[in-house]
Amino acid sequence: MDVPILKQGPYLIATVQSALTDADLMGLRDKIVSGVGNHRARGVIIDVTALDVMDSFATDTLCEIAHMTRLRGARTVIVGIQPDVAYAMAHMGLTLEGIHAALDLEEGLTHLNRTAARGAN
Amino acid sequence: MSEPAVAEEVRVRIDDDRAIVDARQKGRAMALKIGFSSGAATLIATAISELARNILLYAGRGEIALQSIEREGFPGLLVLARDEGPGIADLDQALEDGYSTSGRLGLGLPGVRRLMDEFDVVSRIGDGTSVRIVKWKHA
Numbered sequence A: 001m002d003v004p005i006l007k008q009g010p011y012l013i014a015t016v017q018s019a020l021t022d023a024d025l026m027g028l029r030d031k032i033v034s035g036v037g038n039h040r041a042r043g044v045i046i047d048v049t050a051l052d053v054m055d056s057f058a059t060d061t062l063c064e065i066a067h068m069t070r071l072r073g074a075r076t077v078i079v080g081i082q083p084d085v086a087y088a089m090a091h092m093g094l095t096l097e098g099i100h101a102a103l104d105l106e107e108g109l110t111h112l113n114r115t116a117a118r119g120a121n
Numbered sequence B: 001m002s003e004p005a006v007a008e009e010v011r012v013r014i015d016d017d018r019a020i021v022d023a024r025q026k027g028r029a030m031a032l033k034i035g036f037s038s039g040a041a042t043l044i045a046t047a048i049s050e051l052a053r054n055i056l057l058y059a060g061r062g063e064i065a066l067q068s069i070e071r072e073g074f075p076g077l078l079v080l081a082r083d084e085g086p087g088i089a090d091l092d093q094a095l096e097d098g099y100s101t102s103g104r105l106g107l108g109l110p111g112v113r114r115l116m117d118e119f120d121v122v123s124r125i126g127d128g129t130s131v132r133i134v135k136w137k138h139a
Helices: A022-036 A056-071 A084-094 A105-120 B016-036 B038-059 B110-115
Strands: A007-008 A010-015 A041-047 A075-079 A099-104 B003-014 B061-069 B074-083 B117-122 B128-136
Touching: A010 A022, A010 A105, A010 B117, A022 A041, A022 A056, A022 B016, A041 B128, A056 A075, A056 B038, A075 A105, A075 B110, A084 B038, A084 B110, A099 A105, B003 B016, B003 B038, B016 B038, B016 B061, B016 B074, B038 B061, B038 B074, B038 B110, B038 B128, B061 B128, B110 B117, B110 B128
Parallel strands: A010 A041, A041 A075, A075 A099
Antiparallel strands: A007 A010, B003 B061, B061 B074, B074 B128, B117 B128
16 A cells, blocks of 8 residues: 655645555655655654554554664654554554654644754754 | 453454554554553554564564454553574573664563553573563553
């Protein structure tokens, strides 16, 4: 399942629309990392509202995406983790180490704008 | 304690990464049918996802069997993950947080153990691995 990525100003917004296989997750990672260069993006939002499970591989891959985009000069924010998914992740001991998470797309954009205004990276 | 009665069984063959998604979706559907909350169904689906990936990663192929069970009036969901892969050399180590031979997170088995009510693993070198997990729906 391909994840559409939209460009909005200096940001890329990737919206997951259904369950993702491991190969889909790796495809998303490659698409975002190259997209940051192609669009000279300063921030990335990954909307995972539609994900019904975040297991260790999904968590690991999202962390990897965030770290890779950071090395390319763009911040990544994960938005839309569902309550049930957060509950399972907390039980499993899975954390999004060093990554910013926000409630929804709006909060994610606010965070990126605030970070850009501060000039921090 | 008596052996649980099996009301329904669904088997999913694990031989590619799409099967991981299939197994966890079937597990969630069965959990909801049994009457688990959506939070508990997500815990079960996450555990199934980890076990299915272990099969694919370490053995290449295997099977996930999902059973709707009942013991002493309590319904539950049992997951049996079986493969005929190389087996786990050091089980105690595999059950420690942070251990993985695949180079990834290695939270698989200890994480799964924390999600479920029962957790048993049997592994023999050269013979394969079998993981049995159960979640009970408490009154």
